[in-house]
Amino acid sequence: MNKQTVQLVFCVDDRFCLPLGVLLRSILATTERTLSVHILTQGVSEQHRQRIEAELCSPHEVRWYQVDSAGLENLSLSAAFSQRLSLATYYRFLLGNLLSPDIDKVLYLDADMLVNEDIGHLYDSNLGNAIVGAVSDSKLSDEQRWQHLELSQPYYFNAGMLLVNMTAWRSMDVAEQCWQWVERGIDFAYNDQDILNLVLNGHVALLDTRWNQQSHGLRLQQGGIVHFTGAEKPWHASCVHPLLERYRALWHDSAYKDVAAEHALDAFDKRSLQRLSQQTNNQGAIWIYGAGQRGRRLAAFLQENLPQLNIKGFVDRAQTGQFQGVPIVSALPHGANEPVLIASEPHYEAIRQTLLAETTDQHRIITL
Known part of the structure:
Protein backbone atom coordinates (compact mmCIF):
# COMPACT_ATOMS: atom_id res chain seq x y z
CA MET A 1 0.00 0.00 0.00
CA ASN A 2 1.34 3.45 -0.94
CA LYS A 3 1.41 5.50 2.25
CA GLN A 4 0.12 9.05 1.85
CA THR A 5 2.52 11.96 2.35
CA VAL A 6 1.87 13.72 5.64
CA GLN A 7 1.02 17.38 5.04
CA LEU A 8 2.25 19.31 8.09
CA VAL A 9 1.50 22.96 8.87
CA PHE A 10 3.26 25.25 11.35
CA CYS A 11 2.83 28.97 12.13
CA VAL A 12 5.98 30.58 13.53
CA ASP A 13 8.17 33.63 13.78
CA ASP A 14 11.85 33.80 14.76
CA ARG A 15 11.02 33.19 18.44
CA PHE A 16 9.61 29.74 17.76
CA CYS A 17 12.02 28.50 15.10
CA LEU A 18 14.27 26.69 17.58
CA PRO A 19 11.40 24.65 19.08
CA LEU A 20 10.15 23.99 15.55
CA GLY A 21 13.56 22.59 14.64
CA VAL A 22 13.50 20.25 17.63
CA LEU A 23 9.90 19.23 16.92
CA LEU A 24 10.82 18.36 13.32
CA ARG A 25 13.76 16.32 14.61
CA SER A 26 11.38 14.35 16.87
CA ILE A 27 8.96 13.76 13.97
CA LEU A 28 11.73 12.54 11.67
CA ALA A 29 12.97 10.20 14.41
CA THR A 30 9.58 8.51 14.81
CA THR A 31 7.64 8.84 11.54
CA GLU A 32 8.10 6.63 8.48
CA ARG A 33 6.10 8.73 6.02
CA THR A 34 7.38 11.37 3.65
CA LEU A 35 6.69 14.86 5.01
CA SER A 36 5.54 17.94 3.16
CA VAL A 37 6.03 20.84 5.57
CA HIS A 38 4.15 24.12 5.15
CA ILE A 39 5.33 27.06 7.30
CA LEU A 40 3.19 30.18 7.59
CA THR A 41 5.07 33.27 8.76
CA GLN A 42 5.23 37.04 8.51
CA GLY A 43 8.96 37.01 8.63
CA VAL A 44 11.68 34.49 9.50
CA SER A 45 15.36 35.34 9.21
CA GLU A 46 17.45 33.66 6.52
CA GLN A 47 19.54 31.98 9.21
CA HIS A 48 16.47 30.33 10.70
CA ARG A 49 15.24 29.29 7.25
CA GLN A 50 18.55 27.56 6.60
CA ARG A 51 18.46 25.75 9.92
CA ILE A 52 14.89 24.53 9.43
CA GLU A 53 15.58 23.39 5.87
CA ALA A 54 18.69 21.57 7.08
CA GLU A 55 16.38 19.27 9.07
CA LEU A 56 14.38 18.27 5.99
CA CYS A 57 16.46 16.63 3.31
CA SER A 58 14.97 14.67 0.39
CA PRO A 59 12.43 13.08 0.07
CA HIS A 60 10.90 15.55 2.54
CA GLU A 61 10.15 19.12 1.48
CA VAL A 62 9.45 22.47 3.10
CA ARG A 63 7.44 25.38 1.70
CA TRP A 64 7.33 28.88 3.14
CA TYR A 65 4.22 31.09 2.98
CA GLN A 66 4.35 34.83 3.58
CA VAL A 67 1.35 36.06 5.56
CA ASP A 68 0.13 39.44 4.32
CA SER A 69 0.04 41.95 7.17
CA ALA A 70 -2.95 43.73 5.65
CA GLY A 71 -6.06 43.02 7.66
CA LEU A 72 -4.16 41.85 10.73
CA GLU A 73 -4.27 45.22 12.52
CA ASN A 74 -7.05 44.12 14.87
CA LEU A 75 -5.14 41.14 16.22
CA SER A 76 -4.04 41.16 19.84
CA LEU A 77 -3.08 38.76 22.62
CA SER A 78 -4.63 38.61 26.06
CA ALA A 79 -2.51 39.81 28.98
CA ALA A 80 -1.90 36.26 30.23
CA PHE A 81 -0.28 35.25 26.91
CA SER A 82 1.28 38.48 25.66
CA GLN A 83 4.78 37.40 26.76
CA ARG A 84 4.37 33.72 25.85
CA LEU A 85 2.86 33.80 22.37
CA SER A 86 3.14 35.86 19.21
CA LEU A 87 0.49 36.90 16.71
CA ALA A 88 1.66 34.00 14.55
CA THR A 89 -0.78 31.85 16.50
CA TYR A 90 -3.59 33.44 14.45
CA TYR A 91 -2.08 32.48 11.09
CA ARG A 92 -3.75 29.05 11.20
CA PHE A 93 -7.00 30.83 10.34
CA LEU A 94 -5.48 31.24 6.86
CA LEU A 95 -4.95 27.56 6.05
CA GLY A 96 -7.58 27.54 3.32
CA ASN A 97 -6.36 30.81 1.83
CA LEU A 98 -2.65 30.03 1.52
CA LEU A 99 -2.37 26.30 0.89
CA SER A 100 -2.93 24.81 -2.54
CA PRO A 101 -6.57 23.78 -3.17
CA ASP A 102 -5.41 20.29 -4.13
CA ILE A 103 -4.34 19.62 -0.50
CA ASP A 104 -7.34 17.93 1.09
CA LYS A 105 -5.94 17.17 4.56
CA VAL A 106 -3.32 18.75 6.83
CA LEU A 107 -1.99 18.17 10.31
CA TYR A 108 -1.41 21.47 12.13
CA LEU A 109 0.94 21.39 15.14
CA ASP A 110 2.06 24.07 17.58
CA ALA A 111 5.86 24.37 17.72
CA ASP A 112 6.02 23.69 21.49
CA MET A 113 5.50 19.96 21.08
CA LEU A 114 7.46 16.71 21.09
CA VAL A 115 6.48 13.69 18.99
CA ASN A 116 7.06 10.21 20.41
CA GLU A 117 5.14 8.02 17.94
CA ASP A 118 4.60 7.78 14.20
CA ILE A 119 2.18 10.61 13.36
CA GLY A 120 1.17 8.70 10.26
CA HIS A 121 -1.28 6.84 12.51
CA LEU A 122 -2.80 10.15 13.60
CA TYR A 123 -2.88 11.43 10.02
CA ASP A 124 -4.90 8.39 8.96
CA SER A 125 -7.64 9.04 11.57
CA ASN A 126 -11.19 8.92 10.22
CA LEU A 127 -12.85 12.28 10.84
CA GLY A 128 -16.26 11.23 9.56
CA ASN A 129 -18.24 14.38 8.82
CA ALA A 130 -16.12 16.57 11.11
CA ILE A 131 -14.05 19.48 9.84
CA VAL A 132 -11.22 18.93 12.33
CA GLY A 133 -9.96 16.27 14.68
CA ALA A 134 -8.67 17.58 18.00
CA VAL A 135 -8.11 16.65 21.64
CA SER A 136 -9.97 18.09 24.59
CA ASP A 137 -8.10 20.81 26.49
CA SER A 138 -7.39 19.12 29.82
CA LYS A 139 -7.22 22.24 31.98
CA LEU A 140 -10.00 24.27 30.38
CA SER A 141 -12.31 21.29 30.07
CA ASP A 142 -11.92 20.73 33.81
CA GLU A 143 -12.99 24.36 34.17
CA GLN A 144 -15.93 23.77 31.75
CA ARG A 145 -14.91 26.62 29.49
CA TRP A 146 -17.54 25.62 26.94
CA GLN A 147 -20.12 27.02 29.36
CA HIS A 148 -18.35 30.39 29.51
CA LEU A 149 -18.36 30.57 25.70
CA GLU A 150 -21.97 29.31 25.59
CA LEU A 151 -21.08 26.53 23.15
CA SER A 152 -23.79 24.17 22.01
CA GLN A 153 -21.56 21.11 22.54
CA PRO A 154 -20.10 20.22 25.98
CA TYR A 155 -16.44 20.22 25.06
CA TYR A 156 -13.55 22.62 24.58
CA PHE A 157 -10.61 21.47 22.47
CA ASN A 158 -6.95 22.43 22.56
CA ALA A 159 -6.02 23.96 19.19
CA GLY A 160 -2.34 22.99 19.36
CA MET A 161 -3.03 19.88 17.27
CA LEU A 162 -5.63 20.04 14.52
CA LEU A 163 -6.16 17.35 11.91
CA VAL A 164 -8.02 19.34 9.26
CA ASN A 165 -10.32 18.24 6.47
CA MET A 166 -9.33 21.07 4.15
CA THR A 167 -12.21 20.53 1.75
CA ALA A 168 -14.74 20.98 4.55
CA TRP A 169 -12.69 23.85 6.07
CA ARG A 170 -12.87 25.78 2.79
CA SER A 171 -16.50 24.88 2.18
CA MET A 172 -17.51 26.29 5.58
CA ASP A 173 -15.22 29.32 5.03
CA VAL A 174 -13.72 28.91 8.49
CA ALA A 175 -11.27 31.76 7.89
CA GLU A 176 -14.02 34.30 7.22
CA GLN A 177 -15.97 33.23 10.29
CA CYS A 178 -12.84 33.52 12.44
CA TRP A 179 -12.09 37.03 11.17
CA GLN A 180 -15.66 38.07 11.91
CA TRP A 181 -15.05 37.16 15.56
CA VAL A 182 -11.76 39.10 15.53
CA GLU A 183 -13.53 42.19 14.21
CA ARG A 184 -15.97 42.15 17.11
CA GLY A 185 -13.07 43.24 19.34
CA ILE A 186 -13.83 40.80 22.15
CA ASP A 187 -10.94 40.26 24.56
CA PHE A 188 -10.78 36.47 24.47
CA ALA A 189 -8.69 35.03 27.30
CA TYR A 190 -7.43 32.22 25.07
CA ASN A 191 -7.15 34.22 21.88
CA ASP A 192 -7.49 32.28 18.62
CA GLN A 193 -8.21 29.04 20.47
CA ASP A 194 -11.44 30.50 21.86
CA ILE A 195 -12.41 31.70 18.38
CA LEU A 196 -11.74 28.30 16.79
CA ASN A 197 -13.86 26.63 19.47
CA LEU A 198 -16.70 29.02 18.69
CA VAL A 199 -16.51 28.61 14.92
CA LEU A 200 -15.94 24.84 14.87
CA ASN A 201 -18.34 23.89 17.68
CA GLY A 202 -20.26 20.82 16.55
CA HIS A 203 -17.78 20.11 13.74
CA VAL A 204 -15.03 18.44 15.78
CA ALA A 205 -14.07 14.78 16.10
CA LEU A 206 -12.51 14.33 19.54
CA LEU A 207 -9.41 12.15 19.16
CA ASP A 208 -7.43 10.05 21.63
CA THR A 209 -5.74 12.24 24.23
CA ARG A 210 -2.39 10.61 23.47
CA TRP A 211 -2.17 12.87 20.39
CA ASN A 212 -2.04 16.06 22.47
CA GLN A 213 -0.79 15.29 25.95
CA GLN A 214 -0.83 18.67 27.67
CA SER A 215 1.20 19.70 30.71
CA HIS A 216 -1.89 20.00 32.91
CA GLY A 217 -2.64 16.54 34.31
CA LEU A 218 0.07 14.89 32.18
CA ARG A 219 -0.63 11.14 32.37
CA LEU A 220 1.19 9.57 29.43
CA GLN A 221 4.79 10.74 29.58
CA GLN A 222 5.37 8.84 26.35
CA GLY A 223 2.12 9.92 24.67
CA GLY A 224 2.08 10.17 20.87
CA ILE A 225 2.47 13.96 21.06
CA VAL A 226 3.46 15.82 24.22
CA HIS A 227 2.45 19.49 24.29
CA PHE A 228 4.37 21.87 26.58
CA THR A 229 1.36 24.05 27.35
CA GLY A 230 2.68 25.80 30.46
CA ALA A 231 4.68 29.02 30.55
CA GLU A 232 7.83 27.00 31.21
CA LYS A 233 9.20 25.49 27.99
CA PRO A 234 11.96 22.89 27.49
CA TRP A 235 14.15 25.43 25.69
CA HIS A 236 14.17 27.50 28.91
CA ALA A 237 17.14 27.03 31.22
CA SER A 238 14.90 26.42 34.26
CA CYS A 239 12.57 23.76 32.80
CA VAL A 240 11.98 20.58 34.85
CA HIS A 241 9.49 18.74 32.60
CA PRO A 242 9.55 14.88 32.82
CA LEU A 243 10.57 14.66 29.14
CA LEU A 244 13.25 17.34 29.36
CA GLU A 245 16.11 14.86 28.88
CA ARG A 246 14.61 13.48 25.65
CA TYR A 247 13.88 16.99 24.39
CA ARG A 248 17.40 18.21 25.07
CA ALA A 249 18.90 15.11 23.40
CA LEU A 250 16.93 15.83 20.22
CA TRP A 251 17.85 19.50 20.46
CA HIS A 252 21.55 18.66 20.63
CA ASP A 253 21.13 16.46 17.54
CA SER A 254 19.36 19.19 15.57
CA ALA A 255 20.46 22.16 13.48
CA TYR A 256 20.10 24.25 16.66
CA LYS A 257 22.62 22.28 18.71
CA ASP A 258 24.88 25.34 19.04
CA VAL A 259 22.12 27.52 20.57
CA ALA A 260 22.01 27.75 24.37
CA ALA A 261 18.87 27.53 26.50
CA GLU A 262 17.23 30.90 27.08
CA HIS A 263 16.23 32.65 30.29
CA ALA A 264 12.56 33.60 29.89
CA LEU A 265 12.43 36.47 32.38
CA ASP A 266 9.28 38.57 32.64
Whole structure:
Protein backbone atom coordinates (compact mmCIF):
# COMPACT_ATOMS: atom_id res chain seq x y z
CA MET A 1 0.00 0.00 0.00
CA ASN A 2 1.34 3.45 -0.94
CA LYS A 3 1.41 5.50 2.25
CA GLN A 4 0.12 9.05 1.85
CA THR A 5 2.52 11.96 2.35
CA VAL A 6 1.87 13.72 5.64
CA GLN A 7 1.02 17.38 5.04
CA LEU A 8 2.25 19.31 8.09
CA VAL A 9 1.50 22.96 8.87
CA PHE A 10 3.26 25.25 11.35
CA CYS A 11 2.83 28.97 12.13
CA VAL A 12 5.98 30.58 13.53
CA ASP A 13 8.17 33.63 13.78
CA ASP A 14 11.85 33.80 14.76
CA ARG A 15 11.02 33.19 18.44
CA PHE A 16 9.61 29.74 17.76
CA CYS A 17 12.02 28.50 15.10
CA LEU A 18 14.27 26.69 17.58
CA PRO A 19 11.40 24.65 19.08
CA LEU A 20 10.15 23.99 15.55
CA GLY A 21 13.56 22.59 14.64
CA VAL A 22 13.50 20.25 17.63
CA LEU A 23 9.90 19.23 16.92
CA LEU A 24 10.82 18.36 13.32
CA ARG A 25 13.76 16.32 14.61
CA SER A 26 11.38 14.35 16.87
CA ILE A 27 8.96 13.76 13.97
CA LEU A 28 11.73 12.54 11.67
CA ALA A 29 12.97 10.20 14.41
CA THR A 30 9.58 8.51 14.81
CA THR A 31 7.64 8.84 11.54
CA GLU A 32 8.10 6.63 8.48
CA ARG A 33 6.10 8.73 6.02
CA THR A 34 7.38 11.37 3.65
CA LEU A 35 6.69 14.86 5.01
CA SER A 36 5.54 17.94 3.16
CA VAL A 37 6.03 20.84 5.57
CA HIS A 38 4.15 24.12 5.15
CA ILE A 39 5.33 27.06 7.30
CA LEU A 40 3.19 30.18 7.59
CA THR A 41 5.07 33.27 8.76
CA GLN A 42 5.23 37.04 8.51
CA GLY A 43 8.96 37.01 8.63
CA VAL A 44 11.68 34.49 9.50
CA SER A 45 15.36 35.34 9.21
CA GLU A 46 17.45 33.66 6.52
CA GLN A 47 19.54 31.98 9.21
CA HIS A 48 16.47 30.33 10.70
CA ARG A 49 15.24 29.29 7.25
CA GLN A 50 18.55 27.56 6.60
CA ARG A 51 18.46 25.75 9.92
CA ILE A 52 14.89 24.53 9.43
CA GLU A 53 15.58 23.39 5.87
CA ALA A 54 18.69 21.57 7.08
CA GLU A 55 16.38 19.27 9.07
CA LEU A 56 14.38 18.27 5.99
CA CYS A 57 16.46 16.63 3.31
CA SER A 58 14.97 14.67 0.39
CA PRO A 59 12.43 13.08 0.07
CA HIS A 60 10.90 15.55 2.54
CA GLU A 61 10.15 19.12 1.48
CA VAL A 62 9.45 22.47 3.10
CA ARG A 63 7.44 25.38 1.70
CA TRP A 64 7.33 28.88 3.14
CA TYR A 65 4.22 31.09 2.98
CA GLN A 66 4.35 34.83 3.58
CA VAL A 67 1.35 36.06 5.56
CA ASP A 68 0.13 39.44 4.32
CA SER A 69 0.04 41.95 7.17
CA ALA A 70 -2.95 43.73 5.65
CA GLY A 71 -6.06 43.02 7.66
CA LEU A 72 -4.16 41.85 10.73
CA GLU A 73 -4.27 45.22 12.52
CA ASN A 74 -7.05 44.12 14.87
CA LEU A 75 -5.14 41.14 16.22
CA SER A 76 -4.04 41.16 19.84
CA LEU A 77 -3.08 38.76 22.62
CA SER A 78 -4.63 38.61 26.06
CA ALA A 79 -2.51 39.81 28.98
CA ALA A 80 -1.90 36.26 30.23
CA PHE A 81 -0.28 35.25 26.91
CA SER A 82 1.28 38.48 25.66
CA GLN A 83 4.78 37.40 26.76
CA ARG A 84 4.37 33.72 25.85
CA LEU A 85 2.86 33.80 22.37
CA SER A 86 3.14 35.86 19.21
CA LEU A 87 0.49 36.90 16.71
CA ALA A 88 1.66 34.00 14.55
CA THR A 89 -0.78 31.85 16.50
CA TYR A 90 -3.59 33.44 14.45
CA TYR A 91 -2.08 32.48 11.09
CA ARG A 92 -3.75 29.05 11.20
CA PHE A 93 -7.00 30.83 10.34
CA LEU A 94 -5.48 31.24 6.86
CA LEU A 95 -4.95 27.56 6.05
CA GLY A 96 -7.58 27.54 3.32
CA ASN A 97 -6.36 30.81 1.83
CA LEU A 98 -2.65 30.03 1.52
CA LEU A 99 -2.37 26.30 0.89
CA SER A 100 -2.93 24.81 -2.54
CA PRO A 101 -6.57 23.78 -3.17
CA ASP A 102 -5.41 20.29 -4.13
CA ILE A 103 -4.34 19.62 -0.50
CA ASP A 104 -7.34 17.93 1.09
CA LYS A 105 -5.94 17.17 4.56
CA VAL A 106 -3.32 18.75 6.83
CA LEU A 107 -1.99 18.17 10.31
CA TYR A 108 -1.41 21.47 12.13
CA LEU A 109 0.94 21.39 15.14
CA ASP A 110 2.06 24.07 17.58
CA ALA A 111 5.86 24.37 17.72
CA ASP A 112 6.02 23.69 21.49
CA MET A 113 5.50 19.96 21.08
CA LEU A 114 7.46 16.71 21.09
CA VAL A 115 6.48 13.69 18.99
CA ASN A 116 7.06 10.21 20.41
CA GLU A 117 5.14 8.02 17.94
CA ASP A 118 4.60 7.78 14.20
CA ILE A 119 2.18 10.61 13.36
CA GLY A 120 1.17 8.70 10.26
CA HIS A 121 -1.28 6.84 12.51
CA LEU A 122 -2.80 10.15 13.60
CA TYR A 123 -2.88 11.43 10.02
CA ASP A 124 -4.90 8.39 8.96
CA SER A 125 -7.64 9.04 11.57
CA ASN A 126 -11.19 8.92 10.22
CA LEU A 127 -12.85 12.28 10.84
CA GLY A 128 -16.26 11.23 9.56
CA ASN A 129 -18.24 14.38 8.82
CA ALA A 130 -16.12 16.57 11.11
CA ILE A 131 -14.05 19.48 9.84
CA VAL A 132 -11.22 18.93 12.33
CA GLY A 133 -9.96 16.27 14.68
CA ALA A 134 -8.67 17.58 18.00
CA VAL A 135 -8.11 16.65 21.64
CA SER A 136 -9.97 18.09 24.59
CA ASP A 137 -8.10 20.81 26.49
CA SER A 138 -7.39 19.12 29.82
CA LYS A 139 -7.22 22.24 31.98
CA LEU A 140 -10.00 24.27 30.38
CA SER A 141 -12.31 21.29 30.07
CA ASP A 142 -11.92 20.73 33.81
CA GLU A 143 -12.99 24.36 34.17
CA GLN A 144 -15.93 23.77 31.75
CA ARG A 145 -14.91 26.62 29.49
CA TRP A 146 -17.54 25.62 26.94
CA GLN A 147 -20.12 27.02 29.36
CA HIS A 148 -18.35 30.39 29.51
CA LEU A 149 -18.36 30.57 25.70
CA GLU A 150 -21.97 29.31 25.59
CA LEU A 151 -21.08 26.53 23.15
CA SER A 152 -23.79 24.17 22.01
CA GLN A 153 -21.56 21.11 22.54
CA PRO A 154 -20.10 20.22 25.98
CA TYR A 155 -16.44 20.22 25.06
CA TYR A 156 -13.55 22.62 24.58
CA PHE A 157 -10.61 21.47 22.47
CA ASN A 158 -6.95 22.43 22.56
CA ALA A 159 -6.02 23.96 19.19
CA GLY A 160 -2.34 22.99 19.36
CA MET A 161 -3.03 19.88 17.27
CA LEU A 162 -5.63 20.04 14.52
CA LEU A 163 -6.16 17.35 11.91
CA VAL A 164 -8.02 19.34 9.26
CA ASN A 165 -10.32 18.24 6.47
CA MET A 166 -9.33 21.07 4.15
CA THR A 167 -12.21 20.53 1.75
CA ALA A 168 -14.74 20.98 4.55
CA TRP A 169 -12.69 23.85 6.07
CA ARG A 170 -12.87 25.78 2.79
CA SER A 171 -16.50 24.88 2.18
CA MET A 172 -17.51 26.29 5.58
CA ASP A 173 -15.22 29.32 5.03
CA VAL A 174 -13.72 28.91 8.49
CA ALA A 175 -11.27 31.76 7.89
CA GLU A 176 -14.02 34.30 7.22
CA GLN A 177 -15.97 33.23 10.29
CA CYS A 178 -12.84 33.52 12.44
CA TRP A 179 -12.09 37.03 11.17
CA GLN A 180 -15.66 38.07 11.91
CA TRP A 181 -15.05 37.16 15.56
CA VAL A 182 -11.76 39.10 15.53
CA GLU A 183 -13.53 42.19 14.21
CA ARG A 184 -15.97 42.15 17.11
CA GLY A 185 -13.07 43.24 19.34
CA ILE A 186 -13.83 40.80 22.15
CA ASP A 187 -10.94 40.26 24.56
CA PHE A 188 -10.78 36.47 24.47
CA ALA A 189 -8.69 35.03 27.30
CA TYR A 190 -7.43 32.22 25.07
CA ASN A 191 -7.15 34.22 21.88
CA ASP A 192 -7.49 32.28 18.62
CA GLN A 193 -8.21 29.04 20.47
CA ASP A 194 -11.44 30.50 21.86
CA ILE A 195 -12.41 31.70 18.38
CA LEU A 196 -11.74 28.30 16.79
CA ASN A 197 -13.86 26.63 19.47
CA LEU A 198 -16.70 29.02 18.69
CA VAL A 199 -16.51 28.61 14.92
CA LEU A 200 -15.94 24.84 14.87
CA ASN A 201 -18.34 23.89 17.68
CA GLY A 202 -20.26 20.82 16.55
CA HIS A 203 -17.78 20.11 13.74
CA VAL A 204 -15.03 18.44 15.78
CA ALA A 205 -14.07 14.78 16.10
CA LEU A 206 -12.51 14.33 19.54
CA LEU A 207 -9.41 12.15 19.16
CA ASP A 208 -7.43 10.05 21.63
CA THR A 209 -5.74 12.24 24.23
CA ARG A 210 -2.39 10.61 23.47
CA TRP A 211 -2.17 12.87 20.39
CA ASN A 212 -2.04 16.06 22.47
CA GLN A 213 -0.79 15.29 25.95
CA GLN A 214 -0.83 18.67 27.67
CA SER A 215 1.20 19.70 30.71
CA HIS A 216 -1.89 20.00 32.91
CA GLY A 217 -2.64 16.54 34.31
CA LEU A 218 0.07 14.89 32.18
CA ARG A 219 -0.63 11.14 32.37
CA LEU A 220 1.19 9.57 29.43
CA GLN A 221 4.79 10.74 29.58
CA GLN A 222 5.37 8.84 26.35
CA GLY A 223 2.12 9.92 24.67
CA GLY A 224 2.08 10.17 20.87
CA ILE A 225 2.47 13.96 21.06
CA VAL A 226 3.46 15.82 24.22
CA HIS A 227 2.45 19.49 24.29
CA PHE A 228 4.37 21.87 26.58
CA THR A 229 1.36 24.05 27.35
CA GLY A 230 2.68 25.80 30.46
CA ALA A 231 4.68 29.02 30.55
CA GLU A 232 7.83 27.00 31.21
CA LYS A 233 9.20 25.49 27.99
CA PRO A 234 11.96 22.89 27.49
CA TRP A 235 14.15 25.43 25.69
CA HIS A 236 14.17 27.50 28.91
CA ALA A 237 17.14 27.03 31.22
CA SER A 238 14.90 26.42 34.26
CA CYS A 239 12.57 23.76 32.80
CA VAL A 240 11.98 20.58 34.85
CA HIS A 241 9.49 18.74 32.60
CA PRO A 242 9.55 14.88 32.82
CA LEU A 243 10.57 14.66 29.14
CA LEU A 244 13.25 17.34 29.36
CA GLU A 245 16.11 14.86 28.88
CA ARG A 246 14.61 13.48 25.65
CA TYR A 247 13.88 16.99 24.39
CA ARG A 248 17.40 18.21 25.07
CA ALA A 249 18.90 15.11 23.40
CA LEU A 250 16.93 15.83 20.22
CA TRP A 251 17.85 19.50 20.46
CA HIS A 252 21.55 18.66 20.63
CA ASP A 253 21.13 16.46 17.54
CA SER A 254 19.36 19.19 15.57
CA ALA A 255 20.46 22.16 13.48
CA TYR A 256 20.10 24.25 16.66
CA LYS A 257 22.62 22.28 18.71
CA ASP A 258 24.88 25.34 19.04
CA VAL A 259 22.12 27.52 20.57
CA ALA A 260 22.01 27.75 24.37
CA ALA A 261 18.87 27.53 26.50
CA GLU A 262 17.23 30.90 27.08
CA HIS A 263 16.23 32.65 30.29
CA ALA A 264 12.56 33.60 29.89
CA LEU A 265 12.43 36.47 32.38
CA ASP A 266 9.28 38.57 32.64
CA ALA A 267 8.93 42.15 33.93
CA PHE A 268 8.55 41.02 37.56
CA ASP A 269 11.71 38.88 37.30
CA LYS A 270 13.69 41.79 35.88
CA ARG A 271 12.54 44.14 38.65
CA SER A 272 13.46 41.52 41.23
CA LEU A 273 16.96 41.12 39.79
CA GLN A 274 17.43 44.89 39.65
CA ARG A 275 16.49 45.29 43.32
CA LEU A 276 18.66 42.31 44.24
CA SER A 277 21.62 43.99 42.58
CA GLN A 278 20.93 47.29 44.35
CA GLN A 279 20.60 45.72 47.79
CA THR A 280 23.41 43.14 47.62
CA ASN A 281 25.76 44.50 44.96
CA ASN A 282 25.54 40.94 43.61
CA GLN A 283 27.82 39.64 46.34
CA GLY A 284 27.46 37.22 49.24
CA ALA A 285 24.66 34.71 49.70
CA ILE A 286 20.85 34.77 49.41
CA TRP A 287 17.75 32.63 49.87
CA ILE A 288 14.98 32.40 47.25
CA TYR A 289 11.46 32.19 48.67
CA GLY A 290 9.56 30.00 46.22
CA ALA A 291 10.76 26.97 44.24
CA GLY A 292 8.16 27.15 41.48
CA GLN A 293 8.75 28.26 37.91
CA ARG A 294 9.68 31.83 38.87
CA GLY A 295 12.07 30.77 41.59
CA ARG A 296 13.76 28.24 39.32
CA ARG A 297 14.22 30.65 36.43
CA LEU A 298 15.65 33.33 38.74
CA ALA A 299 18.04 30.76 40.19
CA ALA A 300 19.08 29.49 36.75
CA PHE A 301 19.77 33.05 35.59
CA LEU A 302 21.80 33.88 38.69
CA GLN A 303 23.82 30.66 38.52
CA GLU A 304 24.82 31.36 34.91
CA ASN A 305 25.29 35.12 35.05
CA LEU A 306 26.25 35.85 38.68
CA PRO A 307 28.03 32.73 39.94
CA GLN A 308 29.70 34.81 42.67
CA LEU A 309 26.27 35.15 44.34
CA ASN A 310 25.71 32.02 46.42
CA ILE A 311 22.12 30.72 46.50
CA LYS A 312 21.95 28.90 49.82
CA GLY A 313 18.55 27.38 49.16
CA PHE A 314 14.88 27.73 48.22
CA VAL A 315 12.13 28.11 50.80
CA ASP A 316 8.95 26.34 49.73
CA ARG A 317 6.41 24.51 51.88
CA ALA A 318 4.87 22.67 48.93
CA GLN A 319 8.03 21.21 47.36
CA THR A 320 11.04 19.15 48.39
CA GLY A 321 14.31 18.05 46.86
CA GLN A 322 16.67 20.34 44.99
CA PHE A 323 17.10 22.24 41.74
CA GLN A 324 20.48 22.35 40.01
CA GLY A 325 22.22 21.56 43.27
CA VAL A 326 20.28 24.08 45.37
CA PRO A 327 18.30 22.47 48.23
CA ILE A 328 14.60 23.17 48.86
CA VAL A 329 13.61 23.58 52.52
CA SER A 330 10.21 24.22 54.12
CA ALA A 331 11.33 27.24 56.19
CA LEU A 332 14.28 29.53 56.64
CA PRO A 333 16.77 27.82 58.97
CA HIS A 334 16.98 29.25 62.47
CA GLY A 335 19.65 31.92 62.62
CA ALA A 336 19.84 32.44 58.85
CA ASN A 337 20.65 36.09 58.19
CA GLU A 338 21.13 36.24 54.42
CA PRO A 339 18.87 38.39 52.17
CA VAL A 340 15.67 36.76 50.87
CA LEU A 341 14.43 37.18 47.28
CA ILE A 342 10.65 36.63 47.01
CA ALA A 343 9.88 34.65 43.83
CA SER A 344 6.12 35.11 43.66
CA GLU A 345 4.17 37.93 42.07
CA PRO A 346 0.59 37.08 43.19
CA HIS A 347 1.66 36.22 46.75
CA TYR A 348 4.49 38.72 47.08
CA GLU A 349 2.87 40.92 49.73
CA ALA A 350 1.62 38.00 51.84
CA ILE A 351 5.09 36.43 51.83
CA ARG A 352 6.71 39.77 52.66
CA GLN A 353 4.42 40.21 55.67
CA THR A 354 5.24 36.67 56.83
CA LEU A 355 8.96 37.39 56.59
CA LEU A 356 8.56 40.70 58.39
CA ALA A 357 6.92 38.87 61.26
CA GLU A 358 9.78 36.39 61.42
CA THR A 359 12.75 38.76 61.31
CA THR A 360 13.84 41.92 63.06
CA ASP A 361 16.10 42.83 60.15
CA GLN A 362 13.71 44.18 57.52
CA HIS A 363 16.62 45.02 55.21
CA ARG A 364 17.11 41.30 54.57
CA ILE A 365 13.99 41.23 52.37
CA ILE A 366 14.60 42.20 48.74
CA THR A 367 11.71 44.63 48.30
CA LEU A 368 10.28 45.78 44.97
